[in-house]
Amino acid sequence: MSANGIAAVAESYQKFNPRAYLQNNYMPPRANFTSEEFAVPWKLRCLADAFATGEICGRTLIDIGTGPTIYQLLSACDYFEEIVATDYLEVNRAEIQNWVLGEDSSCFDWSPYIQYTCKIEGNGEPWKEKEQKLKKKLRRILPIDVHQAKPLGSSLSQPADALVSAFCLEAVSPDRPSFDRALRNVTTLLKPGGHFLMIGALDESFYLAGEAKLSVVPVSEADVKESFAKSGYRTRNFCSYVMPPSLKIGVDDVQGIFFIHAQKIA
Ligand SMILES: C[S@@+](CC[C@H](N)C(=O)[O-])C[C@H]1O[C@@H](n2cnc3c(N)ncnc32)[C@H](O)[C@@H]1O
Numbered sequence: 001m002s003a004n005g006i007a008a009v010a011e012s013y014q015k016f017n018p019r020a021y022l023q024n025n026y027m028p029p030r031a032n033f034t035s036e037e038f039a040v041p042w043k044l045r046c047l048a049d050a051f052a053t054g055e056i057c058g059r060t061l062i063d064i065g066t067g068p069t070i071y072q073l074l075s076a077c078d079y080f081e082e083i084v085a086t087d088y089l090e091v092n093r094a095e096i097q098n099w100v101l102g103e104d105s106s107c108f109d110w111s112p113y114i115q116y117t118c119k120i121e122g123n124g125e126p127w128k129e130k131e132q133k134l135k136k137k138l139r140r141i142l143p144i145d146v147h148q149a150k151p152l153g154s155s156l157s158q159p160a161d162a163l164v165s166a167f168c169l170e171a172v173s174p175d176r177p178s179f180d181r182a183l184r185n186v187t188t189l190l191k192p193g194g195h196f197l198m199i200g201a202l203d204e205s206f207y208l209a210g211e212a213k214l215s216v217v218p219v220s221e222a223d224v225k226e227s228f229a230k231s232g233y234r235t236r237n238f239c240s241y242v243m244p245p246s247l248k249i250g251v252d253d254v255q256g257i258f259f260i261h262a263q264k265i266a
């Protein structure tokens with residue numbers, strides 16, 4: 001079933017509209033920075049706290065399924081020389097490229113995210129400095145397919161020191177076996193002992209992005225932990241967020257969000 005399922009996923013993503021996706025998930029009400037009871041501040045806090053230990057660092061970090069968003073890279077950019085963004089769709093890679101180049105005035109405004117991240121990191125870093133730092137480190141934006149044994153093809157010379165991924169694997173896998181295979185595939189991109197920070201949807205079955213209605217394989221906390229253990233990771237930290245009714249706005253049926261910090265067993 002998975003092969004046909006994967007082809008159906010690829011077909012459904014042809015209608016994915018980055019702007020609609022950003023509107024649904026990264027504008028109010030979900031982009032409410034007034035309290036950590038809201039989803040976006042919770043995600044940024046998880047990432048900031050994970051990097052603040054200084055334990056997750058190195059030359060290269062790869063973001064799996066970047067999409068049209070950069071929030072997931074804001075706290076990482078102090079700890080890596082190079083950040084590699086990846087996505088299956090050219091329209092999403094172009095959104096990131098346009099943001100990096102900063103020429104297109106219609107770019108999505110990430111400044112509230114950058115300002116909030118600087119605030120919770122507490123280093124007094126001016127947000128425009130963080131913005132420029134990330135843009136400078138985002139030197140490669142590559143095509144990726146997590147269902148391939150070599151997700152980046154031959155684009156990668158050596159394994160990355162760390163991986164980040166947000167709302168990708170469960171949103172592109174028709175079932176649990178393909179989710180597990182995709183996790184094994186992307187694990188080949190990570191060095192032994194390397195860290196993987198993943199954010200994802202709990203118990204979600206679909207989400208909307210303009211004309212596209214994307215299927216999501218519902219995963220529970222236990223499912224996620226089991227998948228990582230089967231792919232050769234030790235779970236360092238796991239936390240989850242329950243979606244409040246005020247943020248259930250019809251763009252998906254997500255019930256919660258998970259954050260896992262896992263380390264690839266050397
Ligand atoms: C729900 S979006 C997540 C976007 C972003 N990371 C975020 O945090 O909002 C899922 C992303 O997975 C990408 N994608 C679709 N099929 C994929 C595949 N086979 N391999 C890797 N990424 C894929 C989509 O283009 C989309 O950008």
Ligand SMILES: O=[N+]([O-])c1ccc2c(c1)CN[C@@H](CO)C2
Pocket residue numbers: 025030039040167171201204206207216247252254
């Ligand atoms: O609440 N949020 O901040 C938020 C952000 C992104 C996404 C969701 C929720 C739920 N759906 C996923 C796609 O499967 C994308």
